[in-house]
Amino acid sequence: MVGGVVSYPSEQLQEEVACIAFHFHWSLEEILNLEHNSRHNWVVEIDKIKHTN
Template identity: 70%
Template sequence: MSPLQYSVFSGARTSGGVVSYPSDTLYEEVAFIAYHFHWSQDDILNLEHTTRQRWVAEINKINQKLI
């Protein structure tokens, strides 16, 4: 499993809800989607968190089919 895929889908939870989203993970998601789909940074950042994670998952599925 790639580091991005692990960090996005590890299922880690924090007690008391999400305090903040790790900026390194956000940069990874934006870079990953931008690289594969050529979407702008603003378009990607305007996505809801769960929608952005879904696109990461869909890109991972595409990449797995290509292997």
């Protein structure tokens, strides 16, 4: 989409926030202040940890 705004699916955002908050005990504000890519990368890393134990 050229010139448009691409929104981030709210369900995916809620899942990422819940995952990070549960594992790191960060506040909602701290998590929402992360850039999308950074937040997503933290979720990926948490998933790796969960699957190696």
